[in-house]
Amino acid sequence: METRAKATFPGGVHPPEGKQYSQDRPIEVVPTPKQVTVLLSQHLGAPCKALVNKKDAVKAGQKIGSSDAFVSAAIHSPVDGTVKDIVLAPHPVLGRTMGVVIDTAPQSEPKKPCADKFDLKFSPEQWPTEKICQAIKEAGIVGMGGAGFPARVKIEPNPAMPKEVLIVNGCECEPFLTCDYRMMLEWTWQILAGIRLAAKASDVEKVRIGIEDNKPEAIEIFSQAIQSCTDLDIQVVPVKTKYPQGGERQLIQAIWNKTVPTNNIPPTIGVVVINVATAAAIAEAVVLGQPLTHRVVSVTGRAIAKPGNYYCPVGMSVQEVINHCGGLNESAAKVVMGGPMMGFAIADLSTPLTKTSGGLTFLTRAEVTEAKFKHQQTACIRCGRCLSACPENLNPTRIAHAVKHNNLDLAQQYFMSGCIECGACSYVCPAHIELTGYIKTGKLLVARTKKKA
């Protein structure tokens, strides 16, 4: 096996990993909550329209939302129950959006993970390409690494952009999160089945599985497992532990040694990247016909009593997750959906989980205070650390200052739209300037000017 140890990309940072809280906790099924709020906008693209009405009875796995738009993904009910209402509900990213509130039927059993239904004998032969694509579409699968791009659009064969290689993202570079790691250890065969189905659907011969070298067990278990598939050119590539190694563009650069052009997507250079969680969901959808209604969530951080990895229904509220995990410590100050680098701080604990929420990080008052008040923002000292940290080779300080002074044309000249918002520049800045925050603001301002023009 060819191993290019320490394959990586230029730039990046090394934040404390913080994986010790939950990395040794096996995936645990949570009891079905009494009520779930399934948001109708859980993916990149057009929001869904509700297909059910108030007081309708729904079954687990029933489609409750869909959209005619190409870039969109269907929504399914995770539980048996009745629709209580279709109302504005808190969304972890978009503020308040429409969601379907479902009262769970009493004594309903929680759904169990189905990793035991896959083994090394699995072969994708009996599923033709169209059937796989159809199943992915019906199951409403989105990129579960965080961006939520509909998986169907990625995987479907596209004659205009033939695909050469499928890269599977098992890096999990985000500090604290361990859900992908646990899945790789416990659901190895299911993930492998999903990878083989995805490779078949996108018509690629080569598969590379990128795993950071701080997860030697996962590298070991996958290196063993891939020996069962002889029909594919499949390799496990250990990559250097560095943030944002799990960024799509950074992973391609590390493994495939090609750069995705700025403002373009990976298919333009013949690469398709999927997350291990997405692969697992594809296997479940194609082989067992089950839609994406549950996902593994890492509950972690110093401020939660029982950190761990939990198999939760989509739509379960953060408050219910906290209750199940033994409540918050007294020092809890900030709840972040996702990891501390790219996650979104949530304000309302009734915010439901979505298909893309891989983790919940609970930070203590001491951590938040240190970040916010001990390190006050000062003037830029022109040290250039953000330039050496930027994985996209941008000049974050120039962009941020241009946005600060409302000079959006200048910001765009410095390729503001090429920013992947990883937060590495803000992390290294010795003056504690919220560079990523300003760049994000600038992107929003540009989007608004375009909309109003």
Next chain:
Amino acid sequence: MGNDILLASITDLIQASWPAAVLMLGLGTGFAVVLLIASIKLTVQEDPKVLDIYAALPKIDCGGCGFAGCTAYAKAVRSDALLLGKCLPGGAAVMDKIAEILNLQISGAGAPLRPIVHCRGHKSDKMFYAKYDGIPACTAANAQPLVQACGFGCLGYGDCTRACKFDALHIVEGLSTVDYEKCTGCAACSKACPRNLITMVPFVQDPMVTVACSSKESGKNTRAFCKVGCIGCGICAKQTDLFTIADNLSRMNYEKYTPSDAVNTAIAKCPTKVIVHRGKNAPADVNPAEEKTVVAS
């Protein structure tokens, strides 16, 4: 003796310098002739009407018309008469003048447009879930979900005040408030607001009546999130057909507004006191907590 020496030195000076003087004179005349010819040959024909239009404009270069300044707008409106009503600070008076210069017949000049902030929630009226201490700008705060419970109301970080060139907008206790004495109606604030709270309204009367809320939440949620939100109860719509209810929110037809008893009853009967007067002559906004009204506790 002394005079002779002085005379001699002056004569010397003249004798020594007359060629230079003649040369300078000649050069000056030559250049003058060149410039004279150039000024006749290369004259830029300024359209007198553009100059007249420019003279009629307010000359504040606010950019509200969408052009780079008053000069650019004057040229644009000369070539395309459809751009006539674009000067918002000038309003109807300037529009009439320009129409006169361009020999156009315009019918019924509209009322001047002025911004109205469709929110009435001061800091003490609103509900907050958590503390936001990110970048102090509305666009940045709006990207962070649920900075305040109400997803429609004023954030109070002042993107509009920074956009205003006339110091006519101020954040008063967490709410953007227009100073109509200073406002020219250039619409910069309405473009700056990330929540589209500020709209340009024809001020057919001053003060104007408006529904100062944008919340499309259900009445129950609006009550929970804010003491002064429109709950969409429809009492105002029963009084007069100026008000219509859609998406749990009352909206007013500004064009047809005239002060009447029905409107005053609607203002008085509004359970959350969200129908208010706005404008130069509007009564000062009183804190609804001080008025003894029935609001959610």
